[in-house]
Amino acid sequence: MLSENATILPKTQVNFDPKPVTLTVNGIDRPLQLMPWVSLLDALREYIGLTGTKKGCDHGQCGACTVICDGNRILSCLTLAVMKEGAEITTIEGIAPSDDELHPLQKAFIEHDAFQCGYCTPGQICSAIGMLKEGHAQSRAEVADLMSGNLCRCGANSNIIDAIMEVKEGLANEKQ
Ligand code: FES
Ligand code: FES
DSSP states (O other): OOOTTOOOOOOOOOOOOOEEEEEEETTEEEEEEEOTTOBHHHIIIIIIOOTTSOOSSSSSSSOTTEEEETTEEEEGGGSBGGGGTTOEEEOGGGOSSBTTBOOHHHHHHHHTTOOSSOSSHHHHHHHHHHHHHHTOOOSHHHHHHHTTTSOOTTOOHHHHHHHHHHHHHHHHHHHO
């Protein structure tokens, strides 16, 4: 409760209008009119209609909203869309090499039974692509650690790590 002598601040008299923003998503430029506070997650799902990226917590705690931005994995719920004009954004809809071919991680997730409800899966796969590119994970334990920001409520974590390890080992063999 305010005390009797508390200062009452004046109301802010600022009107906000949508601003033009062009996002490049999966190689396609998407011109939008967005308020400055619209998250990248909402821009993808609500304005562009790419609903593969999932909203779990909307607070940076579950990883369901992970997308790839300029090659790095980011949480789209904690990113303002207007900050990403000019960036190359890749969502789960854009990771397969063609309409007829899945990404190796998509194949491995199927082979290893790495999803149940599938809600966390787009974020898991985008996060795994970014993690493998980072090149820090050398062991199964490190992969598990570096994927720990992506939660799976169904408990498919061990199969998810199996799938990622298979792709990681395949990449390592390719380099030899
Ligand atoms: S929805 Fe972004 S981290 Fe949970
Ligand atoms: S498969 Fe259901 S949350 Fe991960």
